[in-house]
Amino acid sequence: xxxxxxxxxxxxxxxxxxxxxxxLEIPEVDEYVHSMLGEFDHWTHYPGPSPTYWHHPSPRPTKxxxxxxxxxxxxxxxxxxxxxxxxxxxxxxxxxxxxxxxxFGAKGDGVTDDTAAINNAxxxxxxxxxxxxxSTTVTPxxxxxxxxxxxxxxxxxxxxxxxxxxxxNCLPTIRAFPTFSGGLGLIDGDQYxxxxxxxxxxxxxxxxxxxxxxxxxxxxxxxxxxxxxxxTAQATSLQNIVFQMNSNNGTQHQGIFIESGSGGFMNDLVxxxxxxxxxxxNQQFTMRNLTFNNAVTAISQIWDWGWTxxxxxxxxxxxxxxxxxxxxxxxxxxxxxxxxxxxxNTGVGIATAHGPNSQxxxxxxxxxxxxxxxxxxxxxEGEGNTVALAGGSFTVAGWGEGHSYTPNGPQTxxxxxxPVARPASLLQSGGKYYExxxxxxxxxxxxxxxxxxxxxxxxxxxTDDTAAxxxAILTARAQGKILFVDQGDYLVSGTIYVPAGSRIVGxxxxxxxxxxxxxxxxxxxxxxxxxxxxxxxxxxxxxxxxVSTQGQQRGAVLFEYNLNSPSNSPSGLWDVHARIxxxxxxxxxxxxxxxxxxxxxxxxxLNQQCIAAFMTMHLTKPSSGLYLENxxxxxADHDVEDPQLRQITIYAGRGLLDQSQEGTVxxxxxxxxxxVKYEYQFxxxxxxxxxxxxxxxAYYQPNPSAPIPFPYVATLSDPIFPNTTTLAAGxxxxxxxxxxxxxxxxxxAINVYGAGLYSFxxxxxxxxxxxxxxxxxxxxxxxxxGSRGVTVYNLNTVGTHYMIEVDGVxxxxxxxxxxxxxxxxxxxxx
Ligand SMILES: *[C@@H]1O[C@H](CO)[C@@H](O)[C@H](O)[C@H]1NC(C)=O
Ligand SMILES: *[C@@H]1O[C@H](CO)[C@@H](O)[C@H](O)[C@H]1NC(C)=O
Ligand SMILES: *[C@@H]1O[C@H](CO)[C@@H](O)[C@H](O)[C@H]1NC(C)=O
Ligand SMILES: *[C@@H]1O[C@H](CO)[C@@H](O)[C@H](O)[C@H]1NC(C)=O
Ligand SMILES: *[C@@H]1O[C@H](CO)[C@@H](O)[C@H](O)[C@H]1NC(C)=O
Ligand SMILES: *[C@@H]1O[C@H](CO)[C@@H](O)[C@H](O)[C@H]1NC(C)=O
Ligand SMILES: *[C@@H]1O[C@H](CO)[C@@H](O)[C@H](O)[C@H]1NC(C)=O
Ligand SMILES: *[C@@H]1O[C@H](CO)[C@@H](O)[C@H](O)[C@H]1NC(C)=O
Ligand SMILES: *[C@@H]1O[C@H](CO)[C@@H](O)[C@H](O)[C@H]1NC(C)=O
Numbered sequence: 001x002x003x004x005x006x007x008x009x010x011x012x013x014x015x016x017x018x019x020x021x022x023x024l025e026i027p028e029v030d031e032y033v034h035s036m037l038g039e040f041d042h043w044t045h046y047p048g049p050s051p052t053y054w055h056h057p058s059p060r061p062t063k064x065x066x067x068x069x070x071x072x073x074x075x076x077x078x079x080x081x082x083x084x085x086x087x088x089x090x091x092x093x094x095x096x097x098x099x100x101x102x103x104f105g106a107k108g109d110g111v112t113d114d115t116a117a118i119n120n121a122x123x124x125x126x127x128x129x130x131x132x133x134x135s136t137t138v139t140p141x142x143x144x145x146x147x148x149x150x151x152x153x154x155x156x157x158x159x160x161x162x163x164x165x166x167x168x169n170c171l172p173t174i175r176a177f178p179t180f181s182g183g184l185g186l187i188d189g190d191q192y193x194x195x196x197x198x199x200x201x202x203x204x205x206x207x208x209x210x211x212x213x214x215x216x217x218x219x220x221x222x223x224x225x226x227x228x229x230x231x232t233a234q235a236t237s238l239q240n241i242v243f244q245m246n247s248n249n250g251t252q253h254q255g256i257f258i259e260s261g262s263g264g265f266m267n268d269l270v271x272x273x274x275x276x277x278x279x280x281x282n283q284q285f286t287m288r289n290l291t292f293n294n295a296v297t298a299i300s301q302i303w304d305w306g307w308t309x310x311x312x313x314x315x316x317x318x319x320x321x322x323x324x325x326x327x328x329x330x331x332x333x334x335x336x337x338x339x340x341x342x343x344x345n346t347g348v349g350i351a352t353a354h355g356p357n358s359q360x361x362x363x364x365x366x367x368x369x370x371x372x373x374x375x376x377x378x379x380x381e382g383e384g385n386t387v388a389l390a391g392g393s394f395t396v397a398g399w400g401e402g403h404s405y406t407p408n409g410p411q412t413x414x415x416x417x418x419p420v421a422r423p424a425s426l427l428q429s430g431g432k433y434y435e436x437x438x439x440x441x442x443x444x445x446x447x448x449x450x451x452x453x454x455x456x457x458x459x460x461x462x463t464d465d466t467a468a469x470x471x472a473i474l475t476a477r478a479q480g481k482i483l484f485v486d487q488g489d490y491l492v493s494g495t496i497y498v499p500a501g502s503r504i505v506g507x508x509x510x511x512x513x514x515x516x517x518x519x520x521x522x523x524x525x526x527x528x529x530x531x532x533x534x535x536x537x538x539x540x541x542x543x544x545x546x547v548s549t550q551g552q553q554r555g556a557v558l559f560e561y562n563l564n565s566p567s568n569s570p571s572g573l574w575d576v577h578a579r580i581x582x583x584x585x586x587x588x589x590x591x592x593x594x595x596x597x598x599x600x601x602x603x604x605x606l607n608q609q610c611i612a613a614f615m616t617m618h619l620t621k622p623s624s625g626l627y628l629e630n631x632x633x634x635x636a637d638h639d640v641e642d643p644q645l646r647q648i649t650i651y652a653g654r655g656l657l658d659q660s661q662e663g664t665v666x667x668x669x670x671x672x673x674x675x676v677k678y679e680y681q682f683x684x685x686x687x688x689x690x691x692x693x694x695x696x697x698a699y700y701q702p703n704p705s706a707p708i709p710f711p712y713v714a715t716l717s718d719p720i721f722p723n724t725t726t727l728a729a730g731x732x733x734x735x736x737x738x739x740x741x742x743x744x745x746x747x748x749a750i751n752v753y754g755a756g757l758y759s760f761x762x763x764x765x766x767x768x769x770x771x772x773x774x775x776x777x778x779x780x781x782x783x784x785x786g787s788r789g790v791t792v793y794n795l796n797t798v799g800t801h802y803m804i805e806v807d808g809v810x811x812x813x814x815x816x817x818x819x820x821x822x823x824x825x826x827x828x829x830x
Pocket of ligand 7 (some may be wrong): 720
């Protein structure tokens, strides 16, 4: 299908670009930008690549990095002109996005009490604090700490939508006075008030803390002090933080305390000393590259549904990971997947309470893969302090406990398992799965950055920035610069093309916001952000960005990834998210898209204005080599700006579709929620590492059910849904046409290291998932069709009657795999 109608806005935008064209100093750059813009004339229509692949200029060598400035602590983010704006703040002209704590009076001299100054830097400007609760997107802030030692005597209180960022070249230290008191955490990410946590832990989104030393060592060891209190949800991260704790006998220090929420991701953390160096309780999390030295217990896992640990190093602790909480009669930890890690000089490596008689039956499910034990007393402790895996020095290729389906079951197992046959293209040297932390570009001086706003884009949420933003991306690429997208909402009416070689970084999640007719044809979908064109080779990096839609956008594909990137230098998206509806500027809030539980919704009476996207992320057939880390593709279930967080109804057709023929895709800490037809779909693809993945079914389904309102598209391997309900015991009817959480079609080598597929609602009511009600929110949530070489470790479902369907046959009934609020299968293989 080819329609020139929808080309019009884009061509108009490009014409504007040419007219407004400003002569750049480097002629060849100018030529390059023009040649790239010219290629838009050869636009082809979605889906699928054009038969003749794009011709594009061969990648130009990027300019050599200028030598590091003489000031070794110089950091571009501090030095760049601060001109981010909060576009939908009531007073964007006066609201300050970037705050340097020193501008608010913090001394960082190791002597002065900086508590008040830091808290003032965070709270000033009418921002949302825990005392008010609720949530908002209109007061984003970066609170920046230059190098220094910041003394505090009470908690730093974190606010909503806040990025606490230290200088990565000279890490600032936040150090507690010996007299520190009065708070939970040197940094309290969610302060308790009279009514419990200030922010509802499962609604704390879009925040980061990175590049700090959190120093508790002046506080007496017998004082139970905490480094960071972090009950939190999706699109949040802790990165590059060192926790210094007392390591004397009897220490009561702890580095991180999380008691609730729905996370989340963290990486590159070092814990020295402490009693419980980290205390973790949350629905699910992905944690990568954490090192623990000299703690009593490295990780105290107080509860979870699913958790993926990768590249964990535990040294010289009494206990490594203690997941025995609740004991054998009432285990509170659902499951843990622990891979590519090492535990050395430690008494008990992993303590569980799991065994033949432990309850709930599948709680304490555990999978180890590629774990090196060195001089460990007991590798895995089981129910009643029994030895499940003896200690010593050895490498575990694969080991587990829980229920297995291969593909039929359940079998109860405890012992060695055959590890995944890891595709070589997914590995780094040494056999671990490839991993790469979010680039902070700290080695580059500020001259290597191009500001999108300086380049002419407004980000004001009102001006059409299509041409200006496109030009900024191409100019940065041509000059070998990193594009800094200053905080703002960049309204676009045509596709933004990101060529190979681009490096793009946002500021407190800068938003690309699509609108208009170009993206509104449900039969001719268009990419909002197109990463490479089909046939293009090379790679890109993008971080701290959000892509969104405004109003009705029936044909919007928020991310289309076409690049063919090499497996040893894949493209990467870090802290890059989709947000569809439910925020200021979306025109898809409570007023426009209220819930209608009392109306039977059909294709005819459905609120067409709230059809907000066609698909959220598409990895097309010719694409390959993509590394996703901490990526949350969210269709709003509630209005973030509403103080009561009331539910809304937004329709987005498809979540993440991976059709990459070559594959080689990593999904590290990703989540996809509330789409119509499916959250994750793998179709005719291979070579995938995914873990922890997390989904939620749309809360309104089956009112309407998943065939409505998006027409079936065969080339996208859309699922075909039955039009029926099924009956469970007592003639309870179960919707059979709710969207899939995970669907794997005609694929191979799909390796899922932890999955939480949740269906909490039926027609906005949670009765169907309340414990003991028979898990009747939907009949099935995960299917495998025509695929071999699929492994899923620690599959956790909620509200789903049958946990796995293989080639049309239900193979796992929830009632055989009970684990408290969830149902758990430790090992599925087909
Ligand atoms: C810290 O606060 C305590 C009271 O909570 C006070 O006694 C002490 O003097 C303060 N220390 C500093 C260094 O401000
Ligand atoms: C730690 O202190 C306890 C009593 O406070 C003592 O029994 C124990 O032996 C000490 N352990 C070490 C390793 O010093
Ligand atoms: C792991 O984290 C440490 C501490 O932040 C860092 O130095 C190291 O480079 C990280 N390793 C990887 C592979 O990212
Ligand atoms: C091991 O940990 C203990 C207790 O924290 C500490 O005293 C000792 O120095 C550590 N050993 C090494 C080699 O770090
Ligand atoms: C694990 O934690 C429990 C408390 O939940 C404690 O009773 C037990 O001793 C710990 N086990 C080990 C091996 O540290
Ligand atoms: C949805 O639930 C409401 C009650 O909350 C009920 O009145 C309505 O009939 C239900 N609609 C459908 C289509 O199930
Ligand atoms: C469900 O109903 C729709 C519309 O009525 C129809 O197009 C579709 O084929 C039906 N699906 C099945 C599996 O019967
Ligand atoms: C379920 O419905 C069938 C008819 O549809 C009926 O024969 C049967 O008795 C019902 N069972 C229960 C438990 O209500
Ligand atoms: C949910 O269950 C409660 C208690 O059984 C009942 O009162 C309520 O009507 C149910 N809600 C819906 C929407 O079915």
